[in-house]
Amino acid sequence: MEEIGIDVHAHHHVDPVVEYKASKLGMWLFLATELLLFGGLFAAYAIFRAKYPEMFHEEHKELDRTIGAINTVVLICSSLTMALGVASIQRGKKKLLSLFLLLTILFGIVFGINKYFEYGHKFEHHIYPSTSIFFALYFMMTGLHMLHVLAGVLVLTALLILSLKGKFSENYYTPIELGGLYWHLVDLIWIYLFPLLYLIS
Amino acid sequence: METKAHIEEHHVGYTTYVLVWLALMVLTGITVWVSYLHFGVFNIVVALLIASIKASLVALYFMHLKFEDKTTWIFVLYPIVLLALLIGLTAVDVFFRTTP
Amino acid sequence: MANHTVAETIHVPYLEEKGILSWILSTDHKRIGIMYLVSISTFFVLAGIAALLVRLELLSPGKTIVDAHTYNVLFTFHGSAMVFLFIVPGIAASFGNFLIPLMIGARDVAFPRLNLLSYWLYLLGTVIILFSLLKPADTGWTFYTPYSIQTGTDVILLTFGVFILGFSSILTGLNFIVTVHKLRAPGMTWHRLPLFIWSSYATAILQLLATPVLGITLLLLIAERVFGIGFFDPAKGGDPILFQNFFWFYSHPAVYIMIIPAMGVISEVIPVFARKPIFGYKAIAYSSLAIALISFLVWAHHMFVSGMSEVAATVFSFLTFLVAIPTAIKVFNWLATLYKGSIELRTPMLYALSFIFLFTIGGLTGVFLGTLAADVHLHDTYFVVAHMHYVMIGGTVMGFFAALHFWYPKMFGKMYNEAVAKVAWFLVFVGFNVTFFPQFILGMEGMPRRYADYPPQFHTLHEISTIGSWILGLGILIMALNLLRSLTNGEKAPDNPFNSLSLEWQIPSPPPHENFEKIPHVTDWTYGYGKKNNQEG
């Protein structure tokens, strides 16, 4: 992730404003590809749900709504702290930024722990990706999402370290914005996964 | 193209963020509640509608899409169109197959 | 035209620094472009040698040199290496990297380090694919399920390698889009951009938005093999045609990823050697975009007899014809550019004209395949093989060779031997047609593709085709030797040997590290050739 845009003093001497705008556009393009990466899974979901409605209805009961809902709330909160982090550095509040980054990371970790138990629970009940199409979708969708959470946590940790070193200020916070955009996308995808997988009625 | 070393940017305030967060929490509550009601096929429609409202809130405010330029908007909207086409046209295949 | 400054201060040509590290750690777009050029050419030769073996096996019915399984491995390697290692990165990554910043008047691409990462990912992908050769896959380059789930060969490594290459392709596309949007020199408005930039931009959109779907499809295929999930496996309630839908959602746009950059090259070469402004600039520019947008909607024309629904087949056939139109527009505009020109048949121009001739054949035969009733007979026969080689070699590779001869002096600061280059062109042109034209006939007669062996009635045509492949190989060999020799023995190239007006020719050959000492201020478009009088501008 860091590849994108930390180049303030890049050797090609691009104007910092152009640099900033370019980096943000680049990040949005990257998010577009992420959307289509998940897109294949959403398409598979749509097709198989229409094909096997009963299977989806029956098997989704194995999923734990409460954990799903808690994780939704956790991610939404993490999105808030992330947004607040960006807002604080825009106003030059460096300490606040570090605090919000830390909170975001913690929420991310809580999400991961929940998922760990959720998967463990499934395996105990001998539910695997090969169990059925529904669970294949469940594991692939949440698994790919989990990988993104993991990547996000790593990126945010790197940003936290840089932030603690005082690298960012109201004049330079591009990486924070980009990290934030990425993190919000992770939240955004979960916003769809939650009703699609856990709340089939 | 920009030449001035000056970032003209809209800064969203803390309160806006908190309000958006509140809305997201409320919508999450609604979507769980609604899933216990029975509208038949409309359940999924409602669920997706709520999810889309939530997603738009995140994109517009948390991600500042509201304040981005046209280029960014195009590169956000076109992939969504493509995704719809991927699903839609594949469905045209899968659900119109004739059996002998 | 742009006011340019020839190096006065110490401007080191980008090729100067020696040592392997100075290359593989370089973020200079020109060096990355050259590294891509070398890599893709290597794989072109390797995959080409596999093709020669494929042709040799088909020289006569029965077993000629290899058994059926080895044959299947050979065409799988040939197809997947040509597609994923050569032609998809192809012109876009090699010439695109080298030229985009030069043509728009920038010092580098928007994200130089990301650019280097793309190249490393490309290398990583190739290494993985080469490893897969320990137990080479035999699925064809299309990896159709359920065969690709069941075969005992190493499909996982191959598809994983392609997955990594996909990332490389995505990041390159991303980089180019941002570069074109944000780094154009002052005065370089959209309607002054060279057409190569327009085509690179359109290609980048395709790379960015189509590749992720291939990525997830291959991941799912790997998951089918590793975890036993069953999206594509009918035995588990899955749908094998769904795989085809996903695969072609990428792979049809991919054929335009292959061809659009070549079209960009042709749009650059023709005006220079006809000394005429390009005819219908806007139509050519926007038709690239149109192709990029429409080409997402035609994927299932590869599946008319797959068991997909007839409704979908009809929709897709209809949409397929729509993409023929923007392409037609380009062909006619190129022809019109020649009108009243002052045409010089240097090697790049010969390849460019061959492109028009051969690609027209390839494109028109594509129309046969897009026609529902005709495709039922022609699908999966050698007609398709001939079609794809006419567009991929007659189109893209001709464009690639044109680019190679056109920008060679700029890239390496040396001239190649023109006479030898023309001989090579002649052999390539003749050899290509002898190899692939008979395959149209074979296909019409019903010869299926991917056949290690064939009934005797197809013998003569296969024989001609195989002989053609030797002529073609010889031509490429001579071309390669000529270019390689010129690296050391060639005459020093002038800065602008072909009197082109576009920016990259206004700086030294080879260009200095920084490209432009001062960022140029652009005041006119790139195609101001010819005498302006009362004609509208």
Add this chain to the structure above:
Amino acid sequence: MNWLPEEASNLARNVDTVIWFVTIISLVFFFLITVVLVFFAIKYRRKSGEDETPYITGNHFLETLWTIVPSILVLVIFAYGFIVFKQMRTPPQEALEINVIGKQWLWQFQYDNGKTTINELYVQQNRPVKLIMRSEDVIHSFFVPAFRVKQDLLSGMYTYLWFTPTKVGVFDLYCAEYCGAAHSKMLGKVIVMSPEAYERWRKGEEREEQKGVASISPVQLGEQLYQQRGCNACHTIDGTPSVGPSWKGLFGHEVTLQDGTKVTADENYIRESILEPQAKLVKGYQPVMPSFKGILTDEEISAIIAYIKTLK
């Protein structure tokens, strides 16, 4: 100069007309483009470095023209292709239904009278046939060039195609979807018979084969079956290993199995190999041989064994 194969079904003529229609339009454009290209390249050849060229950047009329004309033409092509396609996908009610099973790497045909044939499809002249097809493993594709028909076979889903054979004769059948090692050996024949001959075959009274059984030796019958039943797709008789082991020198010799044990290839072993191929796998080969239980009669198996015995 006709590059298309003989037209032997009712559909062939229509498909060919479509192909010719597209060919003619293509040839017009092809010649137009080539002539213009060559003409310009010669006429406007550079004479000197000082040649003056006009500054022409476009022409709205021409550009509109060459957008509109191809657009109209492709729409016509589309419509024509669609009309014939529709016909190809609409079997008549009275069509005779035959079940087709594709598996690696042979074709199996099941008729309404309970008959089963391998790699040979028997149909009657001028009588519409509808093939109801499925695969037992990977995708295959039923392709008869002379009929201009092609359709993939999938497992887990039926597909169909239809045609009316119009000429008596024997026509090539290919598998057109890549299906593994012996894809190019997955060949068959479609045998179109006159109504009388077909009736005889159907009743099975005077089946040509049966007449044969009486008059030819088991070894000859075995050799015939080797061809007809598709053993030759995987087994050679000259000693070169293919998908399966060669039959040359098989009988009476020791065979090493997957688990390292050795067995002698006697009558029982060969019989078991044919009926339950997966029971004893030969070392170095994949478990891909289909079972011929219910396809080959005891008599036929004996004939094959007799034939294998002769291959020394």
